[in-house]
Amino acid sequence: xxxxxxxxxxxxxxxxxxxxxxxxxxxxxxxxxxxxxxxxxxxxxxxxxxxxxxxxxxxxxxxxxxxxxxxxxxxxxxxxxxxxxxxxxxxxxxxxxxxxxxxxxxxxxxxxxxxxxxxxxxxxxxxxxxxxxxxxxxxxxxxxxxxxxxxxxxxxxxxxxxxxxxxxxxxxxxxxxxxxxxxxxxxxxxxxxxxxxxxxxxxxxxxxxxxxxxxxxxxxxxxxxxxxxxxxxxxxxxxxxxxxxxxxxxxxxxxxxxxxxxxxxxxxxxxxxxxxxxxxxxxxxxxxxxxxxxxxxxxxxxxxxxxxxxxxxxxxxxxxxxxxxxxxxxxxxxxxxxxxxxxxxxxxxxxxxxxxxxxxxxxxxxxxxxxxxxxxxxxxxxxxxxxxxxxxxxxxxxxxxxxxxxxxxxxxxxxxxxxxxxxxxxxxxxxxxxxxxxxxxxxxxxxxxxxxxxxxxxxxxxxxxxxxxxxxxxxxx
Amino acid sequence: xxxxxxxxxxxxxxxxxxxxxxxxxxxxxxxxxxxxxxxxxxxxxxxxxxxxxxxxxxxxxxxxxxxxxxxxxxxxxxxxxxxxxxxxxxxxxxxxxxxxxxxxxxxxxxxxxxxxxxxxxxxxxxxxxxxxxxxxxxxxxxxxxxxxxxxxxxxxxxxxxxxxxxxxxxxxxxxxxxxxxxxxxxxxxxxxxxxxxxxxxxxxxxxxxxxxxxxxxxxxxxxxxxxxxxxxxxxxxxxxxxxxxxxxxxxxxxxxxxxxxxxxxxxxxxxxxxxxxxxxxxxxxxxxxxxxxxxxxxxxxxxxxxxxxxxxxxxxxxxxxxxxxxxxxxxxxxxxxxxxxxxxxxxxxxxxxxxxxxxxxxxxxxxxxxxxxxxxxxxxxxxxxxxxxxxxxxxxxxxxxxxxxxxxxxxxxxxxxxxxxxxxxxxxxxxxxxxxxxxxxxxxxxxxxxxxxxxxxxxxxxxxxxxxxxxxxxxxxxxxxxxx
Numbered sequence: 036x037x038x039x040x041x042x043x044x045x046x047x048x049x050x051x052x053x054x055x056x057x058x059x060x061x062x063x064x065x066x067x068x069x070x071x072x073x074x075x076x077x078x079x080x081x082x083x084x085x086x087x088x089x090x091x092x093x094x095x096x097x098x099x100x101x102x103x104x105x106x107x108x109x110x111x112x113x114x115x116x117x118x119x120x121x122x123x124x125x126x127x128x129x130x131x132x133x134x135x136x137x138x139x140x141x142x143x144x145x146x147x148x149x150x151x152x153x154x155x156x157x158x159x160x161x162x163x164x165x166x167x168x169x170x171x172x173x174x175x176x177x178x179x180x181x182x183x184x185x186x187x188x189x190x191x192x193x194x195x196x197x198x199x200x201x202x203x204x205x206x207x208x209x210x211x212x213x214x215x216x217x218x219x220x221x222x223x224x225x226x227x228x229x230x231x232x233x234x235x236x237x238x239x240x241x242x243x244x245x246x247x248x249x250x251x252x253x254x255x256x257x258x259x260x261x262x263x264x265x266x267x268x269x270x271x272x273x274x275x276x277x278x279x280x281x282x283x284x285x286x287x288x289x290x291x292x293x294x295x296x297x298x299x300x301x302x303x304x305x306x307x308x309x310x311x312x313x314x315x316x317x318x319x320x321x322x323x324x325x326x327x328x329x330x331x332x333x334x335x336x337x338x339x340x341x342x343x344x345x346x347x348x349x350x351x352x353x354x355x356x357x358x359x360x361x362x363x364x365x366x367x368x369x370x371x372x373x374x375x376x377x378x379x380x381x382x383x384x385x386x387x388x389x390x391x392x393x394x395x396x397x398x399x400x401x402x403x404x405x406x407x408x409x410x411x412x413x414x415x416x417x418x419x420x421x422x423x424x425x426x427x428x429x430x431x432x433x434x435x436x437x438x439x440x441x442x443x444x445x446x447x448x449x450x451x452x453x454x455x456x457x458x459x460x461x462x463x464x465x466x467x468x469x470x471x472x473x474x475x476x477x478x479x480x481x482x483x484x485x486x487x488x489x490x491x492x493x494x495x496x497x498x499x500x501x502x503x504x505x506x507x508x509x510x511x512x
Numbered sequence: 513x514x515x516x517x518x519x520x521x522x523x524x525x526x527x528x529x530x531x532x533x534x535x536x537x538x539x540x541x542x543x544x545x546x547x548x549x550x551x552x553x554x555x556x557x558x559x560x561x562x563x564x565x566x567x568x569x570x571x572x573x574x575x576x577x578x579x580x581x582x583x584x585x586x587x588x589x590x591x592x593x594x595x596x597x598x599x600x601x602x603x604x605x606x607x608x609x610x611x612x613x614x615x616x617x618x619x620x621x622x623x624x625x626x627x628x629x630x631x632x633x634x635x636x637x638x639x640x641x642x643x644x645x646x647x648x649x650x651x652x653x654x655x656x657x658x659x660x661x662x663x664x665x666x667x668x669x670x671x672x673x674x675x676x677x678x679x680x681x682x683x684x685x686x687x688x689x690x691x692x693x694x695x696x697x698x699x700x701x702x703x704x705x706x707x708x709x710x711x712x713x714x715x716x717x718x719x720x721x722x723x724x725x726x727x728x729x730x731x732x733x734x735x736x737x738x739x740x741x742x743x744x745x746x747x748x749x750x751x752x753x754x755x756x757x758x759x760x761x762x763x764x765x766x767x768x769x770x771x772x773x774x775x776x777x778x779x780x781x782x783x784x785x786x787x788x789x790x791x792x793x794x795x796x797x798x799x800x801x802x803x804x805x806x807x808x809x810x811x812x813x814x815x816x817x818x819x820x821x822x823x824x825x826x827x828x829x830x831x832x833x834x835x836x837x838x839x840x841x842x843x844x845x846x847x848x849x850x851x852x853x854x855x856x857x858x859x860x861x862x863x864x865x866x867x868x869x870x871x872x873x874x875x876x877x878x879x880x881x882x883x884x885x886x887x888x889x890x891x892x893x894x895x896x897x898x899x900x901x902x903x904x905x906x907x908x909x910x911x912x913x914x915x916x917x918x919x920x921x922x923x924x925x926x927x928x929x930x931x932x933x934x935x936x937x938x939x940x941x942x943x944x945x946x947x948x949x950x951x952x953x954x955x956x957x958x959x960x961x962x963x964x965x966x967x968x969x970x971x972x973x974x975x976x977x978x979x980x981x982x983x984x985x986x987x988x989x990x991x992x993x994x995x996x
Contacts, residue, residue, distance in 0.1 A: 078832040081592045081711040083746050113828050124831020304875035309718035
């Protein structure tokens with residue numbers, strides 16, 4: 036039996052403002068519990084909210100970056116429910132008129148591109164934190180996080196696999212950090228995903244969805260969706276109906292478990308918050324924000340393909356983060372002889388592999404872009420072969436130092452004396468008559484074996500192109 | 513005792529005839545004598561008051577006195593005041609000592625005006641008789657068997673009885689004007705947004721507005737000068753040029769066009785009140801004003817719209833009183849839900865619970881469009897009625913309340929009858945307009961009658977001028993109840 040999976044994501048991105056969305060308290064992470072909760076945040080009687088303009092500015096930035104409609108008049112509403120970490124007994128959010136509506140994000144799944152539509156993005160305040168450990172039989176409440184500005188970004192149910200959902204979440208993560216509206220720190224909860232998952236048979240209407248809450252890593256997102264999809268299919272195949280519900284993912288067991296069903300869902304009694312006037316967006320302000328937007332990942336990808344001749348896949352990989360992309364451009368720009376493909380290969384190859392291994396991001400690279408460009412320049416001018424360059428890279432990564440000094444000190448310079456190379460080729464040909472025989476009888480593979488032997492004999496210092504040419508000439512002669 | 517106005521007290525202080533300490537001691541003594549019967553105050557803290565009085569006297573001695581420095585004032589217990597018990601008339605806040613000052617309080621402090629105490633009020637300002645207070649009803653100084661009106665009943669009663677020269681009040685549907693009328697004093701509700709709501713415990717955010725309650729229009733002008741002004745902590749506070757609300761007091765009323773809404777003089781209005789208001793209209797004609805009949809066709813729907821919008825906002829505003837962080841918490845609870853349910857069931861009184869339930873209902877899924885949205889549409893229509901009327905007149909005049917003070921307990925079991933005592937005042941809040949009440953006579957039983965003036969947006973100075981000219985020509989506002 037065939038099944039289709041339908042997934043939509045709601046992502047809470049914490050905005051990068053210094054103070055909270057409706058008060059002047061700091062949003063810095065990790066402070067002593069309740070040390071960053073002012074009288075507004077703890078909802079003393081009589082206090083009132085005042086909107087942080089920086090949060091609105093970031094929402095506009097995001098809306099522009101995804102080509103969405105910005106609601107020139109948008110409204111804050113109260114979402115009413117009781118919980119100890121929600122001091123006012125309501126969360127100030129946006130309901131009927133969010134600041135951002137529509138827009139889309141292009142994702143790359145394997146070598147396929149896909150456009151995921153966005154439903155909306157709205158501003159809201161975060162709740163505090165309930166701490167159930169360390170308080171024997173009681174619950175601790177930390178209101179430092181209460182009032183932290185969030186932009187909740189809601190997608191259409193356009194994804195049909197965990198892989199697509201992860202690709203979307205990564206693309207969104209890349210975008211919001213790229214434009215600087217969110218720091219993207221998932222451990223600290225700056226980027227949290229809720230996944231709405233349902234399954235159906237092809238051609239049938241949408242199945243009943245279950246919402247997996249609070250997934251704070253891409254791995255958990257993938258695991259949770261995969262588990263949930265299997266579970267839902269099993270349920271239906273066993274003759275059960277899916278009940279609309281909210282579930283939590285337990286990373287230890289790898290399973291989702293029920294939090295509440297639709298029956299005990301709240302009636303949030305949304306209504307416009309009378310303490311806050313409708314937000315009116317000024318055209319000049321929007322245009323100023325638009326003018327200040329950096330070149331976006333999508334635009335860069337197209338430029339890399341058009342100007343640099345890179346594949347869509349490479350272009351997408353290089354624009355994974357703005358820092359990586361900037362690094363790549365710096366390397367490419369610093370090359371004496373323009374060769375963006377060479378720069379791309381090294382940034383995505385050697386450098387990315389080394390970064391991954393060391394669990395560093397590009398900002399932590401011990402090799403700055405200018406040095407990498409110098410190294411690549413030595414390939415371009417024939418001083419180094421690719422293989423030798425990798426050895427130099429290895430030294431630069433582990434010990435540091437200047438490219439030319441390393442080449443000199445380690446004697447890694449490519450052999451440029453053709454007489455010396457010719458002498459070695461003659462020795463190799465003399466020692467491998469069988470390969471010569473095979474080549475002459477039409478086996479191309481034998482040629483590669485001979486090249487390998489020459490390179491080995493020169494301990495990798497010969498220029499492979501030169502070896503090729505000389506060897507061909509000898510064999511033809 | 514002949515009571516002295518804020519203006520007179522300020523003159524005495526300027527002339528060195530008395531000190532703030534002397535004044536405060538005098539008022540505190542009067543409070544000690546009469547409050548056990550009147551119950552106008554929830555909190556009195558003589559030491560704190562006198563410390564503020566000494567500071568005011570020192571400021572004066574140092575040449576740093578403002579126009580009202582040293583003149584004491586009482587504050588409705590809805591305003592958070594640092595170091596003061598701030599109950600809002602509720603058991604829910606029986607132990608809440610505010611750690612901060614409301615904007616209004618800080619303005620009076622900055623003006624050097626000592627706080628005489630915190631006045632009694634209907635619980636969370638929900639009521640028209642002061643009978644819903646957890647701290648017991650306030651008695652009307654004119655007849656202690658009667659209510660002072662509400663919700664600012666303690667403020668009205670303490671001014672009427674001379675326990676304070678003036679007081680602050682708040683008005684969501686008539687809570688300054690109706691008790692001012694029932695106690696024979698002058699009270700002003702400014703245009704919505706003129707006085708910051710920061711630190712004023714919210715009942716219905718889109719309607720609440722603070723204002724002065726005093727013995728004359730002139731005093732109200734002086735006090736509004738202190739209270740009004742932009743506050744960045746209240747998003748609905750209006751950024752406007754500073755104005756002197758007393759600047760037009762002396763202007764003659766020649767050419768003033770007074771609008772008389774026909775809907776305010778129909779069935780339901782008591783005969784004595786109708787007569788007193790008619791006499792006031794005659795007085796205004798003598799002062800040079802002309803009258804014109806106007807119509808507020810949707811005003812009859814204002815009570816209905818109000819009792820959707822105000823409870824809706826209140827149901828959400830009062831959610832923060834959950835027994836978790838401050839205020840009343842039930843002593844015994846099994847779990848979180850039990851904590852919430854019991855704390856709120858025990859901490860709130862019947863009227864507050866009634867309004868929370870109404871508000872929760874009208875905001876519920878499936879009812880929101882039928883009630884809340886419809887009520888908001890009515891609100892717009894009501895505001896349009898006023899806009900239309902102001903094309904033909906400068907100020908609207910009518911009764912403040914349909915009757916004079918009623919007996920304690922008379923309407924306590926009939927919420928709808930109680931709600932109707934605000935029938936002439938509520939539309940003003942829905943439209944966000946300024947309104948005031950001033951004394952215009954007495955009924956057959958010697959109870960004061962209030963005259964209501966309703967102005968266009970930001971016309972407080974003009975209204976105060978109209979009221980002041982009337983008070984120069986009459987002495988209703990100078991009459992005081994016997995026994996004080």
